Amino acid sequence: xxxxxxxxxxxxxxxxxxxxxxxxxxxxQTLYGALAEPTPPLSGMHVEPxxxxxxxxxxxxxxxxxxxxxxxxxxxLSMNQDGVIVCDNNRCIGCYMCxxxxxxxxxxxxxxxxxxxxxxxxxxxxxxxxPACVTACPTQALVFEEPDVFSKNKRIKYLVELxxxx
Amino acid sequence: MCxxxxxxxxxxxxxxxxAEMIEKANRENVETTWDRFEQQKPQCGFGDLGxxxxxxxxxxxxxxxxxxxxxxxxxxxxxxxxxxxxxxxxVGGAASHVDHSYMALHCLKEAAEGKAPYALKGADxxxxxxxxxxxxxxxxxxxxxxxxxxxAALADFSSYxxxxxxxxxxxxxxxxxxxxxxxxxxxxxxxxxxxxxMHQTSMGVDGSPxxxxxxxxxxxxxxxxxxxxxxxxxxxILFGIxxxxxxEANLGxxxxxxxxxxxxxxxxxxxxxxxxxxxxLEGEAIKAGAAGINVAGICCSGNEVLMRxxxxxxxxxxSQELAIITGAVELIVVDVQCFMPSLTKVAACYHTKVxxxxxxxxxxxxxxxxxxxxxxxxxxxxTIRMAIAAYAKRDxxxxxxxxxxxxxxxxxxxxxxxxALSKLDAANPLKPLIDNIVAGNVLGAVGVVGCNNVKxxxxxxxxxxxxxxxxxxxxxxxxxxxxxxxxxxxxxTPAGAKKxxxxxxxxxxxAVGEAAGLGGPLPPVLHMGSCVDNSRIGDLLGxxxxxxxxxxxxxxxxxxxxxxxxxxxxxxxxxxxxxxxLTHVGVVPPVLGSPxxxxxxxxxxxxxxxxxxxxxxDPHLAAEGMMAxxxxxxxxxxx
Numbered sequence: 001x002x003x004x005x006x007x008x009x010x011x012x013x014x015x016x017x018x019x020x021x022x023x024x025x026x027x028x029q030t031l032y033g034a035l036a037e038p039t040p041p042l043s044g045m046h047v048e049p050x051x052x053x054x055x056x057x058x059x060x061x062x063x064x065x066x067x068x069x070x071x072x073x074x075x076x077l078s079m080n081q082d083g084v085i086v087c088d089n090n091r092c093i094g095c096y097m098c099x100x101x102x103x104x105x106x107x108x109x110x111x112x113x114x115x116x117x118x119x120x121x122x123x124x125x126x127x128x129x130x131p132a133c134v135t136a137c138p139t140q141a142l143v144f145e146e147p148d149v150f151s152k153n154k155r156i157k158y159l160v161e162l163x164x165x166x
Numbered sequence: 167m168c169x170x171x172x173x174x175x176x177x178x179x180x181x182x183x184x185a186e187m188i189e190k191a192n193r194e195n196v197e198t199t200w201d202r203f204e205q206q207k208p209q210c211g212f213g214d215l216g217x218x219x220x221x222x223x224x225x226x227x228x229x230x231x232x233x234x235x236x237x238x239x240x241x242x243x244x245x246x247x248x249x250x251x252x253x254x255x256x257v258g259g260a261a262s263h264v265d266h267s268y269m270a271l272h273c274l275k276e277a278a279e280g281k282a283p284y285a286l287k288g289a290d291x292x293x294x295x296x297x298x299x300x301x302x303x304x305x306x307x308x309x310x311x312x313x314x315x316x317x318a319a320l321a322d323f324s325s326y327x328x329x330x331x332x333x334x335x336x337x338x339x340x341x342x343x344x345x346x347x348x349x350x351x352x353x354x355x356x357x358x359x360x361x362x363x364m365h366q367t368s369m370g371v372d373g374s375p376x377x378x379x380x381x382x383x384x385x386x387x388x389x390x391x392x393x394x395x396x397x398x399x400x401x402x403i404l405f406g407i408x409x410x411x412x413x414e415a416n417l418g419x420x421x422x423x424x425x426x427x428x429x430x431x432x433x434x435x436x437x438x439x440x441x442x443x444x445x446x447l448e449g450e451a452i453k454a455g456a457a458g459i460n461v462a463g464i465c466c467s468g469n470e471v472l473m474r475x476x477x478x479x480x481x482x483x484x485s486q487e488l489a490i491i492t493g494a495v496e497l498i499v500v501d502v503q504c505f506m507p508s509l510t511k512v513a514a515c516y517h518t519k520v521x522x523x524x525x526x527x528x529x530x531x532x533x534x535x536x537x538x539x540x541x542x543x544x545x546x547x548x549t550i551r552m553a554i555a556a557y558a559k560r561d562x563x564x565x566x567x568x569x570x571x572x573x574x575x576x577x578x579x580x581x582x583x584x585x586a587l588s589k590l591d592a593a594n595p596l597k598p599l600i601d602n603i604v605a606g607n608v609l610g611a612v613g614v615v616g617c618n619n620v621k622x623x624x625x626x627x628x629x630x631x632x633x634x635x636x637x638x639x640x641x642x643x644x645x646x647x648x649x650x651x652x653x654x655x656x657x658x659t660p661a662g663a664k665k666x667x668x669x670x671x672x673x674x675x676x677a678v679g680e681a682a683g684l685g686g687p688l689p690p691v692l693h694m695g696s697c698v699d700n701s702r703i704g705d706l707l708g709x710x711x712x713x714x715x716x717x718x719x720x721x722x723x724x725x726x727x728x729x730x731x732x733x734x735x736x737x738x739x740x741x742x743x744x745x746x747x748l749t750h751v752g753v754v755p756p757v758l759g760s761p762x763x764x765x766x767x768x769x770x771x772x773x774x775x776x777x778x779x780x781x782x783x784d785p786h787l788a789a790e791g792m793m794a795x796x797x798x799x800x801x802x803x804x805x
Contacts, residue, residue: 015228019211022232031211032758040232136208 001083004123004131005150006057010141011047013055018043020136024124039111044121045133046105057133057142059121060085060106068098068107077118082125089117170629170655179484179624181654183417183568187488190566196515198487199506203620215759216248222369231759240369248760249375249382250367252736255756256385257363259737262503263393263698264356266432269502270400271319273435273539277404278312282539284435286312287406290581295399298336312403319396325355333399334391339708341717342745349774351384351744356392359384375762383775386740390704394738397698401470405434408473408577408695410586410684415653417485418571419478420494424460425451425557427550428480428489431501432696434470436523436537437463439546440499441475447550454554464489465504465647466696472576473695479574482625482650483731484618487512493564497553501537502527504617504732517559521549574653575660576693578643580705583692586682596713598678603722604805607670610796611641613703613742614648614691616727616735619753625651627728627752627785632657632666634789636690639668640796643706646697648728658693660686700738704745719746719776722799724792728752728785739779743767746776748795750788754781 019031026034026041034041050056062085069077069085076091077098098118099107110119124131134144143150175185178200191198212218217229219238227238229247237243242250276282286292292311296303299318303311322331330352335343346352353359363385366372372381402408420426427444429437444459451459462480463471471477480489483504489495490512498509499521510531513520520532523545528534533552537545588595602608612635618624628651632642636657644652656662663675667690675687682688694702703725711718725742727735730753742749757763772778780795782788 014210015212015230016208016210018230019232020208023211031214032754035215035231035758043232138208138210 001146002144003062003147003150004059004121004134005143005145005147007141007143008050008053008056010139011050011053011055011057012139012141013047013049014138015047016136016138017045017057017133017142018047020132021045021121024127024132042108042111042119044106044119058104058106059133060102061104062121062123067101067103071097071101073097082123084123084125085120086122087118092117177623180626180629181416181481181485181570181624183570183654184481184485184488184624186566186568186570187417187485187491191488191491194491194515194564196491196512197508198491198512199484199508199620202508212759214756216251216756217244217759219247219250221250221367229759242373245375245760245762246373246378248757248763249378250372252755252757252763253363253367253378253382253385255733256382256389256737256740257360257367258733259735260356260385260389260393261360262732262734263389263397263737264360266502266698267393267397267400268323269433270397270404270435271316274312274400274404275316275320276539278309278316280309283543284404284539286403288403291399291402291407295403299332300336315400315403319400322355322392323357325358328354330354331356331391333396334387337391337395337705337708339712345717345775346387346744349380349383351380351387353384353388353391356388359388375760376766379763379766382740383744386737386742386744389734389737390701390741390744394698394701394741395704398695398701401434401698402579405438405470405474407581408579409582410575411473411476411577412573412575413472413476413478414571415479415574415650415658416571417481417489417492417568419460419462419480420489420492420567421457421460422494422565422567423457425454425456425458425553426495426497427459427461427553428464428495428498429461429467429471429477430464430486430498430505431527432466432470432503432698433501433524434467434474435539435542436499436501436546437467437471438475439537439542440549441471441477443543443546443550447547447554450551451554451557454557456554456557459550459553462489464498465650466698467501469576469646469649469693469696469699472574473579473693473699474577478571479650479653481654482618482647484620484624490516490518492567493517493561494567496556496560497521497549499523499549500527500529503734516564517556517561519552519556521552570654572654572656572659573661574658574693575689576649576653576658576695578692578694580702580709583706584709586678586688589681589683590678596709600710600713602674606805607639607674608641609639609793610722610724610800611643612723612792613643613645613700613725614652614728615645615697615700615703615725615738617647617729617731618651619729619731621753622729622783625654625729627783627788628652629655629657630785631726631728631752631789632691634786635793636666636671637668638789638793639671640793641671642691643694643703644691645694645699645703649691649693649695651729652691653693657691658689660684660689663687663690666690697734697738700741704741707745707747716803717746717776720799720803722796722803724748724750724795726750726752726788726792728788743771743777743779744775748777748780748792750780750782750792752783752785752788754783
């Protein structure tokens with residue numbers, strides 16, 4: 001199953017992924033249209049300062065054994081058949097345990113309704129195409145790939161660099 | 167005349183000649199601006215909204231339109247950042263036009279002092295400009311008067327006083343002077359205003375978005391009078407007032423058996439000399455085995471030599487690389503503004519020489535032939551001979567010249583329009599036009615100006631919008647690359663009047679055209695020149711308002727830049743809204759990140775000057791918006 005993966009050496013911290021995510025989760029689906037909406041659409045992608053490079057785009061990792069799912073007392077959070085961690089708003093009681101449990105800080109409060117629920121990356125599954133953040137990334141720091149393909153590319157890159165420097 | 171392109175490149179252009187050359191470029195692996203546009207996608211949302219600030223080295227700072235942060239490091243919010251960036255954009259445009267007119271002024275100074283080989287061909291313009299500047303003309307030679315005019319212009323550039331620019335005061339009505347004075351936007355020395363605006367927008371100076379917007383209006387006036395107006399006035403003195411001339415437009419004007427020389431850029435000091443020496447050295451080209459020398463124009467250099475010499479137009483902004491891709495251009499000579507740095511890379515795929523001519527407009531890998539007013543004859547000969555030498559290297563296997571071209575009429579200066587109308591009423595030349603506007607035969611008028619922009623399908627918004635306007639009996643005047651666009655599809659011909667104009671407009675165009683001896687209707691779109699020649703539109707508006715005894719803001723008119731690209735188009739548009747004209751832009755300018763700036767430019771501004779911006783990317787809705795404005799103005803005038 002494809003994942004959003006990051007080559008943080010390529011991230012210039014331009015925040016384009018955040019803008020694209022907001023637009024993809026707006027009603028208008030366009031930048032100019034999204035601006036005019038009464039409630040600003042949230043981004044599920046967050047570029048934060050990184051210890052290694054300029055920044056690191058962090059989103060919900062959709063963990064196989066997700067801490068947020070484990071701690072959810074009402075079973076509002078679960079992984080669906082697309083491999084996406086989703087929240088059932090009817091079950092969510094707004095206890096914020098998932099905020100505490102998520103090691104990556106991927107959870108944020110939804111602004112869409114007054115109901116207690118969480119807003120986070122949904123991998124843009126409804127769009128039927130690659131996640132908007134990946135498409136928007138001008139340096140291809142963000143990729144949407146099978147993890148094994150990602151690792152293979154990393155191995156090749158490592159060995160090529162080793163050959164050049166060695 | 168070419169029909170509109172519908173094929174596989176219809177997302178890039180409606181011009182079939184351009185589509186054919188994009189196809190050829192793809193086949194020959196030559197990269198064009200459309201390829202580079204694809205590589206730039208997606209474009210940065212912060213830049214698109216104008217909320218990126220790079221004015222100090224603590225930055226870059228960006229405002230998140232959907233969340234935090236809402237302020238840059240210094241505390242500037244989106245409104246302030248957008249307003250500062252907008253003023254800097256307008257400074258870029260105004261500086262380009264002011265520098266352009268300054269170069270023309272230098273040329274006139276050298277010519278009038280007998281130091282440069284340019285005859286002063288605009289004797290009538292010398293008299294009219296001298297008159298508006300209050301220079302006594304009696305008993306003075308043209309050269310002596312021209313020198314006085316030059317001194318008057320240079321006085322503006324060296325003015326230390328707080329008096330408004332002399333050229334502006336000499337041009338506009340007392341009503342406008344008063345309105346602009348009340349707003350505190352009358353510019354002084356234009357160079358000083360440009361300097362002050364850069365200072366004002368630097369870190370830690372102006373924190374007031376409204377104050378910055380007022381300075382933007384002032385900068386629009388700097389462009390309008392030290393750029394456009396002075397530029398046209400001086401160029402008409404040097405090269406003559408344009409009169410109607412018939413030529414052709416589109417890549418089909420390039421020749422299979424002549425040496426093709428393309429002039430590209432903006433300065434007629436260069437392009438006029440190229441045309442002159444291409445004619446004089448034709449014998450050398452024939453000796454070299456060619457059938458002669460064919461000069462064609464791109465962008466406003468093309469407009470300048472079309473208006474005064476009848477030189478055909480090869481294409482507008484987005485067609486510049488495509489002209490080289492025909493494989494038939496021996497040499498392209500550029501001066502300043504709007505030539506792509508890619509030209510030398512494209513030219514390297516063919517035998518084409520690229521020649522730069524000014525110290526500020528250099529391209530690595532181009533031939534630099536430094537033109538000055540004094541040496542222009544020598545340098546023009548050198549350029550033409552370089553083109554003739556290149557002809558021998560033309561590779562027939564790479565030549566493919568599209569057949570598409572259209573007849574086109576140009577040269578409609580205000581003087582020409584008045585002359586044509588005076589055939590109907592010698593005492594009151596503007597009366598027939600006014601009478602027809604009052605009677606509703608002409609609903610109103612729109613000036614369609616500006617560029618191409620790779621974000622918009624080449625020529626599409628311009629053509630679709632103008633079709634709607636003409637069908638509804640709105641008279642259209644055009645300049646710049648937009649005039650090229652309309653030339654390509656036959657809008658600048660008498661036949662175009664029959665094809666596109668509404669019934670009432672057609673009757674008026676026919677009456678004027680036949681009285682003026684054209685043997686048919688006037689074209690429904692009048693080509694008024696280059697982008698600095700937007701001043702001609704300003705002159706016409708001033709004359710119409712003066713005749714009616716109303717302000718320009720009360721006239722049933724609008725302006726439009728459907729495919730604007732350059733900073734110059736933004737500063738021209740700002741001048742237009744300062745004049746009180748509703749100004750449509752068909753590409754969204756980078757201001758939407760500020761709710762305040764957006765609201766002022768598209769709304770509140772109307773209460774200050776009478777003008778405002780209409781942002782609309784749909785050509786039909788744009789035409790509707792302008793016509794609604796025109797109808798409202800008619801109603802207010804009681805007609």
